[in-house]
Structures are given as structure tokens and as C-alpha cells.
Amino acid sequence: MAEKQAFVQIVDMTTGKIERVVNLSEIEALSAEEKLGLSRSKSLFVVTHRLEPIVKIELKKTVISAPMQFGEVPAKEEEPIEEVTQLPTEPAKPKGKRSPKN
Numbered sequence: 001m002a003e004k005q006a007f008v009q010i011v012d013m014t015t016g017k018i019e020r021v022v023n024l025s026e027i028e029a030l031s032a033e034e035k036l037g038l039s040r041s042k043s044l045f046v047v048t049h050r051l052e053p054i055v056k057i058e059l060k061k062t063v064i065s066a067p068m069q070f071g072e073v074p075a076k077e078e079e080p081i082e083e084v085t086q087l088p089t090e091p092a093k094p095k096g097k098r099s100p101k102n
Contacts, residue, residue, distance in 0.1 A: 006023075006047075010042055
């Protein structure tokens with residue numbers, strides 16, 4: 001059976017970011033000066049698991065066929081608006097009355 005390990009998460013209190021996660025035995029092996037340095041502006045948290053993010057980055061190559069412009073996009077000239085007229089439609093024929101069946 002695997003040995004259960006304890007990890008220590010070192011958090012910088014000024015920024016609130018996690019600096020690193022180390023094994024508890026590594027903290028115990030530090031000298032007194034190094035432990036004192038960790039106690040200033042840092043908090044230590046004992047955690048049971050060491051989680052590391054898995055990041056996958058994919059770069060895709062594409063051929064550039066037209067020059068690219070960065071920054072402000074020049075305004076396109078406005079085209080005149082053409083008025084659209086509707087075609088005349090025939091009025092709908094009214095439906096005749098139905099006589100009820102006996």
C-alpha cells in the first residue's frame with residue numbers, strides 16, 4: 001500500500017498567490033533561518049494531495065493571404081441606401097360560409 005504523504009502549500013499573503021507545494025519532509029529539513037523566512041508574509045497550509053494543472057497548448061499555422069492591420073480599423077465609406085418598394089399583392093379572397101350538416 002502506498003505511503004500517505006502530507007504536503008505543505010506555501011501561500012504569499014501579500015499577493016494571495018500559491019508559491020509552491022512541497023513535501024512536509026522538505027519543510028522539516030529546512031534550517032531555522034529558512035523556516036523563519038517562510039513565516040514572514042507567508043502562510044503554510046497542510047494539504048493531503050498535490051494537484052498540478054495540466055495545460056495543453058496547440059499552435060495552429062495558417063497562411064496569411066492579405067496584409068494584417070492592428071489598431072484602429074479604418075471606417076468604410078457608407079453606400080447610399082436604396083429604397084425598396086413592395087410589389088403589389090392581391091387581396092385575400094374571403095371564405096364562404098359553411099352550412100352546418102344535419
